[in-house]
Every structure is written in structure tokens, then in C-alpha cells.
Amino acid sequence: MMNSLRTANAGAVEARALTVVRGERTVLRGLGFTVGPGRITGLLGPSGCGKSTLMRAVVGTQAGVTGTLDVLGHPAGHPSLRPRVGYVTQAPSVYTDLTVRQNLDYFAAVLRPGRRNRDSREEAVTRAIGDVDLTSHADALAGRLSGGQLSRVSLAVALLGTPELLVLDEPTVGLDPVLRRDLWNLFHALAADRGTTILVSSHVMDEAERCHRLLLMREGGILADDTPEALRARTGAATVEEAFLHLVDEAAAEAAADPAEAAARQETNR
Numbered sequence: 001m002m003n004s005l006r007t008a009n010a011g012a013v014e015a016r017a018l019t020v021v022r023g024e025r026t027v028l029r030g031l032g033f034t035v036g037p038g039r040i041t042g043l044l045g046p047s048g049c050g051k052s053t054l055m056r057a058v059v060g061t062q063a064g065v066t067g068t069l070d071v072l073g074h075p076a077g078h079p080s081l082r083p084r085v086g087y088v089t090q091a092p093s094v095y096t097d098l099t100v101r102q103n104l105d106y107f108a109a110v111l112r113p114g115r116r117n118r119d120s121r122e123e124a125v126t127r128a129i130g131d132v133d134l135t136s137h138a139d140a141l142a143g144r145l146s147g148g149q150l151s152r153v154s155l156a157v158a159l160l161g162t163p164e165l166l167v168l169d170e171p172t173v174g175l176d177p178v179l180r181r182d183l184w185n186l187f188h189a190l191a192a193d194r195g196t197t198i199l200v201s202s203h204v205m206d207e208a209e210r211c212h213r214l215l216l217m218r219e220g221g222i223l224a225d226d227t228p229e230a231l232r233a234r235t236g237a238a239t240v241e242e243a244f245l246h247l248v249d250e251a252a253a254e255a256a257a258d259p260a261e262a263a264a265r266q267e268t269n270r
């Protein structure tokens, strides 16, 4: 499908001229970016701009992908990446008729089958339940958990294999402020203590301030790729939300003033 770029100092994710067509629509248009290893990169932008599509491409579940997309030194979707990449979708993938621990036992058995792995599986399950702060609910039926608790079970499943890259699609939707803060603390601990690379999408702009780097997306393109501080400084904005709106207005004004030049500039940014 794609060429692969494998360089000695490659990022955890390297995209060049990445395009995704879904049905009749070109949903991602020639994106180029690098996700630094051991860092938290936020993928932000309005609903429908292509965040989930990009994440699906990174984990190798998206069809219609062209260009270059390397993940941990392999083309996205390469079989060797399966245990190295954790993915949490927007809809929790959890069996509601099993308890929290039974869900994790099941997924752990898929990841590390066999009796000889029993002890390490138990250890991984207990650790993952603790990571997402669900130890007191370990024996509760998943079907009886709140939406936020269910999302955390899904996150625990993704943490089971101690992935090097964690791809999280809007993990804090529907969570109260305390849980959101706790989850962000967990993301930072995973990056700092385990060197986990985290690619996390959100359309809540205040979460952007907690990322090391941001990819701001709009209509299938990347509007900006920078640190939150640099984005604020560049636009003279007090918050990332203001900076984003400033960049959107700037792009719209350029397009209105000179459509051909704006299209060419977008092409060069790829």
C-alpha cells in the first residue's frame, strides 16, 4: 500500500503526503507530520475534520490510505505492531455481561495465551485496573458501570500489553472534571515513567494545554503543528482555543483574498 520511511531518528509516527479517501470523499488531504516518541501529542479540531480517520489510519484499520505512514518504524498496520500499539475507540469495547476483571482476563488471555503466562497475565490485569483507578470496581459487572467507568475499562484493556504507542480517540468525553484531570495525570505518568507515546484526540480545547505538542486539524488538513506555548505566542492568544480560532480566521481570509495562492500554500504545507 505505502512506501516506508525508516530513518535512525524517526518519530513514533511519521506521515508524508498521507491521504485518505472514504467513499466518494477525500477525508485527509496529503498530511505530513511527525509524532515524537515518549510525548503526548494532541489531535484537535472540530467535529468531522478527520481526527478519528487519522487515528484509524495510524492503527492500521482504515482503508483507502495512500502516501507514507510509518508507526514505530513499520508501515501502519504491520502485524508486528499489534502488541506494541494500544487503541481506544470512542465507543467502549467492553463485554457488559462480564465483570471488569473478567473483561481484562479475557483480553489478557488473547494477548498472552497459555498457562505459562498465567502469573504475568494476572499481574498485567491488576496493574491495568489500578492504572485507571477501578480497583474498587474490579468485581462489578461492566453493564452496571457509568459511562465514564466503562471508558476507563476500555482504556485498561489498551494498557494491558504495555503498549509503546497509545492512540486514544476522545477518551475524556462525558467524564466529569475530576476524572478528566485524573486521566490526564495518568497520560503524563505513562509518558514520563514508561516512555509511552500518546496520540490523543479531543475537541475540548482546554485539554490542548496539557499536551506536549498539538496537531490542529481543519477540514482534513493540518492547520498548525506546534507546542501549545508556541501556538499562543505566534498568534498573540491567551489560550490554545483563541489561537486555533485566530488560525482558522487567518486561513479563511487568505482563501477569500487569493484562492489560488491559499491552495498552493496548503499544498506546500503538506
Ligand SMILES: Nc1ncnc2c1ncn2[C@@H]1O[C@H](COP(=O)(O)OP(=O)(O)OP(=O)(O)O)[C@@H](O)[C@H]1O
Residues within 6 Å of the ligand: 022, 023, 024, 025, 027, 045, 046, 047, 048, 049, 050, 051, 052, 053, 054, 203
Ligand atoms: N464511512 C464513511 N464514508 C464516507 N465518509 C465518512 C465515513 N466515515 C466518516 N466519514 C466522513 O469523514 C469525515 C471525517 O470523519 P471523522 O470521524 O474522522 O471526524 P472526527 O474529526 O473524528 O469527528 P468527531 O470529532 O465528530 O468524532 C467526516 O466528514 C465524515 O462525514
